[in-house]
Amino acid sequence: MLKKFKALLPKPPFKSAGYTSRPYPVNTKWLVREVTNEDIKALLAVEREVYHGKLPWTKSAFLSELISPLPHLYLCVENEDILAFGGCRIIGNDAHITNIAVHPKFQGAGIGTFLLEELETFARQHGCLTMSLEVRLSNRDAQRLYRKLGYVSRAIKPAYYDQTNEDALDMVKYIE
Ligand SMILES: CC(C)(COP(=O)(O)OP(=O)(O)OC[C@H]1O[C@@H](n2cnc3c(N)ncnc32)[C@H](O)[C@@H]1OP(=O)(O)O)[C@@H](O)C(=O)NCCC(=O)NCCS
Numbered sequence: 001m002l003k004k005f006k007a008l009l010p011k012p013p014f015k016s017a018g019y020t021s022r023p024y025p026v027n028t029k030w031l032v033r034e035v036t037n038e039d040i041k042a043l044l045a046v047e048r049e050v051y052h053g054k055l056p057w058t059k060s061a062f063l064s065e066l067i068s069p070l071p072h073l074y075l076c077v078e079n080e081d082i083l084a085f086g087g088c089r090i091i092g093n094d095a096h097i098t099n100i101a102v103h104p105k106f107q108g109a110g111i112g113t114f115l116l117e118e119l120e121t122f123a124r125q126h127g128c129l130t131m132s133l134e135v136r137l138s139n140r141d142a143q144r145l146y147r148k149l150g151y152v153s154r155a156i157k158p159a160y161y162d163q164t165n166e167d168a169l170d171m172v173k174y175i176e
Contacts, residue, residue, distance in 0.1 A: 013067055014037045015068070015069070016034060017073040019033070019075065019122070024114070026114075035075065039085075040066075043062055044057075046103055050101045050103065070089050074087030077115070083105075086112070086116065087119070090123065093128050095130070096131075100115060117149075133170075133171050136168060136169075137166060138166065150174075152171065
């Protein structure tokens with residue numbers, strides 16, 4: 001579609017979770033803020049870096065999360081570019097971490113931990129009793145992080161990932 005016509009179409013509403021943007025505590029030149037619809041292109045760029053050109057989430061997957069009527073919080077850390085993002089969606093008493101990724105240049109420096117802690121604060125504010133997530137069975141690094149933060153294994157979901165058929169480890173953290 002021509003760009004000028006596309007610009008005239010109404011934008012799907014961005015539903016803010018009311019998170020107050022603030023400097024990232026370790027490097028106050030960076031900003032922590034909610035992700036908006038306008039950021040999707042930049043999020044896809046981070047995904048490409050993290051997953052070697054592959055895109056586990058498409059533009060429409062991001063969009064449907066950001067406009068979801070369910071309570072949700074998607075955060076990013078940015079300097080000039082977005083260098084990490086992560087988010088959760090609340091269903092009942094559970095806050096489900098749907099996606100988290102840190103640009104390879106910035107991994108292992110605490111950003112993932114920070115984002116997960118912010119999401120947990122959001123979950124507690126919404127009276128959640130658990131946080132949950134799925135992680136590839138082969139993704140030992142991420143599992144180590146989740147275990148360190150108090151997540152435990154709950155089940156294996158066979159052939160959970162469409163593209164590779166890989167099993168997922170279902171993890172949960174009790175936060176009440
Ligand atoms: C998993 C991920 C989100 C963690 O974020 P992060 O900012 O690198 O993690 P942190 O620095 O807060 O925590 C580091 C801890 O996580 C683990 N870890 C995970 N990925 C790591 C990496 N690439 N480098 C170093 N440590 C890593 C280690 O246990 C480490 O603990 P340690 O410092 O005590 O050894 C990030 O590495 C990433 O984007 N990985 C690729 C995408 C992915 O796997 N997403 C999760 C899908 S479920």
